[in-house]
Amino acid sequence: MSSAVNGLPAGVTVLERGWLSSNTIVLCGAEEAAVVDSGYCTHSELTLALVARAVGDLPLSMLANTHLHSDHCGGNAALRARYPMLRTMIPPGLADAVRAWDAAALSYEPTGQQCPRFDYDDLLRPGSAVQLGGQAWQVHAAPGHDPHSVILFEPASRTLISADALWQNGFGVVFPELEGEHAFDEVSATLDLIESLAPRVVIPGHGSLFSDVTEALGRARSRLAAYLREPRRHAAHAAKVLLKFKLLELQTARLDDFAAWAESTAYFRLVHERWFAAQPRQEWLFALIGELVRAGAANCDTEFIMNA
Numbered sequence: 001m002s003s004a005v006n007g008l009p010a011g012v013t014v015l016e017r018g019w020l021s022s023n024t025i026v027l028c029g030a031e032e033a034a035v036v037d038s039g040y041c042t043h044s045e046l047t048l049a050l051v052a053r054a055v056g057d058l059p060l061s062m063l064a065n066t067h068l069h070s071d072h073c074g075g076n077a078a079l080r081a082r083y084p085m086l087r088t089m090i091p092p093g094l095a096d097a098v099r100a101w102d103a104a105a106l107s108y109e110p111t112g113q114q115c116p117r118f119d120y121d122d123l124l125r126p127g128s129a130v131q132l133g134g135q136a137w138q139v140h141a142a143p144g145h146d147p148h149s150v151i152l153f154e155p156a157s158r159t160l161i162s163a164d165a166l167w168q169n170g171f172g173v174v175f176p177e178l179e180g181e182h183a184f185d186e187v188s189a190t191l192d193l194i195e196s197l198a199p200r201v202v203i204p205g206h207g208s209l210f211s212d213v214t215e216a217l218g219r220a221r222s223r224l225a226a227y228l229r230e231p232r233r234h235a236a237h238a239a240k241v242l243l244k245f246k247l248l249e250l251q252t253a254r255l256d257d258f259a260a261w262a263e264s265t266a267y268f269r270l271v272h273e274r275w276f277a278a279q280p281r282q283e284w285l286f287a288l289i290g291e292l293v294r295a296g297a298a299n300c301d302t303e304f305i306m307n308a
Contacts, residue, residue: 027133
């Protein structure tokens with residue numbers, strides 16, 4: 001979707017991706033181009049092709065990541081290999097973990113996800129502004145979904161790159177809550193921040209652009225209130241999201257292998273032990289798979305599970 005649509009800043013193209021990959025935003029200026037978020041690693045070849053088509057003859061000089069979940073930075077390594085002069089910027093919270101490539105601290109190991117190693121050149125510091133595609137984008141801290149996430153706001157057009165802090169129908173899983181940290185208040189504060197910015201159009205981390213920001217904030221707050229009333233509901237949702245994400249990656253798997261992967265993945269053990277320990281883990285796991293099937297998110301028989 002180009003800048004001619006929905007009044008985006010000049011030169012902005014939104015590559016709306018499937019849910020395995022975050023949306024990729026390409027920002028083209030007069031002399032160079034930048035990219036925000038790079039999708040999941042198994043889509044790297046597609047990412048390279050889409051970005052090359054969007055930038056045309058412009059040199060790609062900058063890559064910025066709103067946060068370091070695997071679906072937002074999994075294409076970093078491929079982009080850096082294709083564009084050797086590419087300057088990569090990340091939020092500051094996990095800079096040391098990236099330098100040391102601590103797959104546990106970076107969430108890839110406990111979620112059972114992949115991300116090829118990459119390095120960074122500079123930091124997206126909240127309170128600063130960064131030049132992307134000829135415009136100055138404000139960098140704002142947006143903890144909640146991820147404690148180190150940032151959102152990017154272009155005040156002239158009032159365009160917000162919201163990552164997973166706000167979608168049209170909610171927000172991303174609040175991962176710190178799964179680890180026993182109290183982060184729902186941070187989600188609320190980030191929603192308040194977005195409201196104060198008064199964006200005219202939002203580019204979310206997943207899904208289509210939207211301009212019904214007041215309505216989207218209302219839906220997000222309603223969902224947050226439900227999670228505050230019943231944290232187990234959020235925990236179960238998170239477990240199903242992780243299962244669906246892996247299924248999107250694999251497309252088809254032997255049911256026993258899929259269950260074994262979940263059993264070996266730390267977040268599943270954590271969620272089960274914290275909220276669902278009264279139910280045997282394998283029974284709980286197969287109940288979650290059954291819920292995905294009933295929701296139309298998966299197909300399953302006695303031997304295989306398939307993405308729907």
